Amino acid sequence: RRTTHYLFIVVVAVNSTLLTINSGDYIFYTDWAWTSFVVFSIAQSTMLVVGAIYYMLFTGVPGTATYYATIMTIYTWVAKGAWFALGYPYDFIVVPVWIPSAMLLDLTYWATRRNKHAAIIIGGSLVGLSLPMFNMIDLILVRDPLEMAFKYPRPTLPPYMTPIEPQVGKFYNSPVALGSGAGAVLSVPIAALGAKLNTWTYRW
Numbered sequence: 001r002r003t004t005h006y007l008f009i010v011v012v013a014v015n016s017t018l019l020t021i022n023s024g025d026y027i028f029y030t031d032w033a034w035t036s037f038v039v040f041s042i043a044q045s046t047m048l049v050v051g052a053i054y055y056m057l058f059t060g061v062p063g064t065a066t067y068y069a070t071i072m073t074i075y076t077w078v079a080k081g082a083w084f085a086l087g088y089p090y091d092f093i094v095v096p097v098w099i100p101s102a103m104l105l106d107l108t109y110w111a112t113r114r115n116k117h118a119a120i121i122i123g124g125s126l127v128g129l130s131l132p133m134f135n136m137i138d139l140i141l142v143r144d145p146l147e148m149a150f151k152y153p154r155p156t157l158p159p160y161m162t163p164i165e166p167q168v169g170k171f172y173n174s175p176v177a178l179g180s181g182a183g184a185v186l187s188v189p190i191a192a193l194g195a196k197l198n199t200w201t202y203r204w
Contacts, residue, residue, distance in 0.1 A: 008059075012055055012067070012068060012071060013071050015051065016051055016068050016071045016072050016075075017071075017072070017075055019047045019050065019051045020044070020047060020072050020075070023043040023044060023046065023047040025039050025040040025043065025044075026040075026044065026072075026076070026096070027076055027079055027080075027093055027094075027095075027096065028040070028093065028094035028095075028096060028135070028138075028139060029092065029093060029154065030091055030092055030093070030094060030142055030143070030145045030148040030149070031145055031146075031148050031149030031152075031153070031154065032145075032149070033094060033139050033142075033145055034139065034145060037132070037135070037136070037139070040096070040135070041131060041132040041135065044096065044098070044131060045101070045127050045128045045131040045132070046128075048065075048068075048069065048072075048098055048101060048102060048105075048127055048131065049105065049120070049123070049124040049127050049128075051068055052064065052065035052068045052069070052102055052105055053065075053105075053116070053119060053120055053123075053124075055067075055068055056105075056106075056109055056119065057116055057119075060114060062106045062107075062109045062110035062114070063106050064106070065102040065103075065105040065106045065109070065123075066099060066102045066103050066106050068102060069098035069099045069101070069102035070099060070102075072098050073095065073096075073098055073099060076093075076095045076096060077095055079093065080093040080095055088152055089148070089152060091142045091143050091148065092148060092152055094138055094139055094142055095138075096135055096138070097131070097134040097135050097137075097138050098131070100130060100134055101126070101127045101130045101131040101134065102127070104123065104126040104127065104130055105119065105123040105124075105126065105127055108122045108123035108126060109123060
């Protein structure tokens with residue numbers, strides 16, 4: 001049981017990091033915070049609900065969403081510390097606010113007696129409404145973004161080092177990826193069916 005618990009912590013930490021980063025903007029750089037605010041609000045509220053609901057239903061424990069959001073917050077503070085160590089000012093990165101919205105999701109799950117449909121509909125709506133509001137307040141409290149942008153520009157690649165055609169996303173659109181993904185998904189029920197057939201054959 002203890003091993004399962006530790007494994008769950010690792011899986012949540014890894015998956016929350018992947019979901020958060022791959023959903024688009026996962027952090028507020030001050031020089032373009034307001035530009036990315038809408039994209040961030042949609043992407044992160046969606047990913048918070050998807051990830052938190054998944055783990056909440058897996059454990060059946062209210063509080064899992066807050067735990068999930070806490071891991072993302074810690075990860076973002078690490079990124080903030082990394083930029084600060086490079087010489088950028090403390091306000092150069094604004095850590096997004098996930099935890100209050102996740103607490104509302106947990107509260108919904110608890111108040112509806114662990115009803116997963118209510119958690120998804122009511123809790124998801126509360127996250128979508130509250131997360132932009134909390135982050136708007138958070139961004140208002142920082143220094144002038146334009147001043148930060150001109151004073152501390154982020155390093156970018158020179159034109160001669162810019163890749164002509166990015167190759168990262170090509171794998172996801174390839175038949176190989178589709179086949180391997182389908183194989184990975186189907187392998188579990190097929191293996192279970194094989195085990196069942198093996199049991200039936202043995203009994204026969």
